[in-house]
Amino acid sequence: QLQASGGGLVQAGGSLRLACAASGFTFEEHIIGWFRRAPGKAREGISYINNNDGSTKFADSVKGRFTISTDIVKNMVYLQMNSLKPEDTAVYYCAATLGIVGPAIYEPTLSDYEFDYWGQGTQVTVSS
Numbered sequence: 001q002l003q004a005s006g007g008g009l010v011q012a013g014g015s016l017r018l019a020c021a022a023s024g025f026t027f028e029e030h031i032i033g034w035f036r037r038a039p040g041k042a043r044e045g046i047s048y049i050n051n052n053d054g055s056t057k058f059a060d061s062v063k064g065r066f067t068i069s070t071d072i073v074k075n076m077v078y079l080q081m082n083s084l085k086p087e088d089t090a091v092y093y094c095a096a097t098l099g100i101v102g103p104a105i106y107e108p109t110l111s112d113y114e115f116d117y118w119g120q121g122t123q124v125t126v127s128s
Contacts, residue, residue, distance in 0.1 A: 018124075029100060065083045
């Protein structure tokens with residue numbers, strides 16, 4: 001199971017930290033990703049972290065503004081969102097997929113079809 005939280009209403013330029021709580025699978029072997037869906041738009045992958053080796057990936061739209069971190073002990077992943085813009089308004093979801101393929105580290109793109117488990121979303125609204 002995955003549960004995203006931490007959304008809310010913030011002014012442009014502000015910050016929010018989203019949290020994803022994971023349970024029911026081997027957290028340390030999985031990639032946890034963040035996706036978002038804005039009204040009238042397709043779901044967009046924005047970041048992930050691979051708990052196997054700590055590698056991360058960010059979409060160009062959030063690079064330099066968002067950071068991602070993991071707490072292996074608590075089975076939590078955090079998305080720190082800074083310098084928020086009105087176009088960041090969306091429902092944010094966390095998702096998971098296995099982070100290893102045989103002996104190799106899996107390096108997915110940020111496509112949603114590469115992720116197997118999905119949680120409920122949390123609404124982020126950025127006012128101008």
